[in-house]
Amino acid sequence: MFLSWLTGLGAGMVFLHFVQKLLFxxxxxxxxxxxxxxxxxxxxEIYKMRGDLVTVLDKFLSHAKRQPHKPFIIYEGEIYTYQDVDKRSNKVANVFLKHSTLKRGDTVALLMSNEPDxxxxxxxxxxxxxxxxFLNSNIRSKSLLHCIHSCEPKALVVSPDLLGIVEEILxxxxxNITVWGMKDSVPQGVISLKEKLSTASxxxxxxxxxxxxxxxSNYLYIFTSGTTGLPKAAVITQLQAIKGSAGLWAFGCTADDIIYIPLPLYHSSGSLLGIGGCIELGATCVLKKKFSASQFWNDCKKYNVTTFQYIGELCRYLCKQPKxxxxxxxxxxxxxxxxxxSDVWREFLDRFGDIKMCEFYGATEGNICFMNHTGKIGSVGRTNFFYKLFFAFDLIKYDFQKDEPIRNEKGWCSSVKKGEPGLLIARVNxxxxxxGYAGNKKYTEKKLLYDVFKKxxxxxxxxxxxxEDQNFLYFWDRIGDTFRWKGENVATTEVADxxxxxxxxxxxxxxxxxxSDYEGKAGMASIILKPNMSLDLKKVYDQVVMFLPGYACxxxxxxxxxxxxTGxxxxxxxxxxxxxxxxLKISDPLYFLDNLKKSYVPLTTELYDQIILGEIKL
Structure with a gap:
């Protein structure tokens, strides 16, 4: 009897396993x-109850004591151990203690390229x-000044290659801002941080x-274009930094991994997820000054990279390289x-091997994050009943003509059906x-929706x-006056200004x-000329190149x-x-930005065909 009971139990477990595989x-x-x-x-929560508020910096200092000689950053062949970075950052702190009036809580702006400094x-x-x-190292002139004013820093630290940009706006x-340059010879009005570091404790x-x-409490300001207007300084608290640093660990990275970071550190992906993620693990990162498709795999082999960070454009560039x-x-x-x-995802795996693509979704300033821990192609993340208990979100109906959520006769929003596109909103609690954002409170208010489903x-x-389809989430599009190009959010109002x-x-x-074959959307400007005025294509070219980052032109x-x-x-x-x-479909005059001729040129059908066929790179 026991044998038959055991046999029945085994058969039941096999059946349950089959049902689970089929339905779940x-x-x-x-x-x-x-x-x-x-x-x-x-x-x-345990840390909180103990009154032990452990930050990302605390975790770094712990690693510097526990594994001082382990490589933390590898940059252009040079190795910087946890101890090296600890000592060099001590020098920076001691310089500002001795030679500035900075105090706890003051803001300092950082305009630097990807480098150990x-x-x-x-x-x-x-x-x-x-x-x-963190200031975007691509911005210039008016936009740069706007960012500096919005976060109200007491000091600005600039890397050697960007000092010329700052000199133009000094x-x-x-x-009340003091400018510090990471160079021995600096312009008048700038203090040499590098010189003072040479003798610092x-x-x-x-x-x-x-x-x-x-x-x-505030830890960082990371600039994001949001949905409208000039860049805004998203407030990053100590808590957000800790949560962001857990991303690599959540996807399965360990202390033994070597993580390749070709993304800019002024973005949350490079800084919070990349550098912060390495600290969470006690791992090593390979920092790249600027992404290079031709050098990518050579770097991975040279430094025994096991994990790399990407944006969609990066993967597409790698797939476009000669085999x-x-x-x-x-x-x-x-x-x-x-x-x-999805098509690039499949091509990437087919060409470069069995690499688990860990796609995630999360806005820098947002309070919601999704992670595709299953590797499902095309999905930005996964959700289920239990996830919604911790992170309440919804997809609501949106009016594209009015550019606002749809509300019924009672004033409430309504959720879309499964498989329909809807505006992603996340409950604030x-x-x-x-x-929110530093500076003008109206920017923070504009990102909030009130009385959505109830008073x-x-x-x-x-x-x-x-x-949302079968508990997988898929990105559909962005709303408002922003589009994404070259991995960057472009605010249309900034370009128009x-x-x-x-x-x-x-x-x-x-x-x-x-x-076709490009991630995101390329910028296009529709223009009306003033009466009796003619179009000067060279002036338009000079204007956008002078005042806008390359991806925004x-x-x-x-x-x-x-x-x-609209109404x-x-x-x-x-x-x-x-x-x-x-x-062929537009009768209005069309023009194309030609960097070789340093002007906009008429967009002929021949040029159009070359762009579509990929013979001309954008």
Missing amino acids: PYFWQDFRYLLKVVRYGIQL FVHVWFGLAKLGCVVA ISLPE EEPIPHRYHGASSLK REGEKDHRVRLAVGNGVR AKNPFF GDVYFNTGDLMV VIGMLDFIQEINVYGVAV PRFLRIQEKMET TFKLQKIQLVEEGFNP
């Missing part, structure tokens, strides 16, 4: 991931309890300078990032707060349209258009006689976006 194929993967999330949350200065200032603002900087900074009083022998001969097992298209509820508006400064421009409408121009507006008098973009830049 991701059950165990979801369960293991959920356990990780819960475990990490419990760990944070970015980390040294960041950590050195953090050791003084300063809030560090006279326009607020009087390596003595540790007392914990009282940087010990966190609350995990909700070589031994492309699967490497040690890379994981790739962590976001924005890779004590467990998932939204800390008094508050949701963070991500500005992203998503589709720059071009609108030209005296022959009456009105301008900027939007993004799809280009419109690739195409369209000259119109009038522009359509609320906003410039109509939907039809323009759909029409794109095909000269």
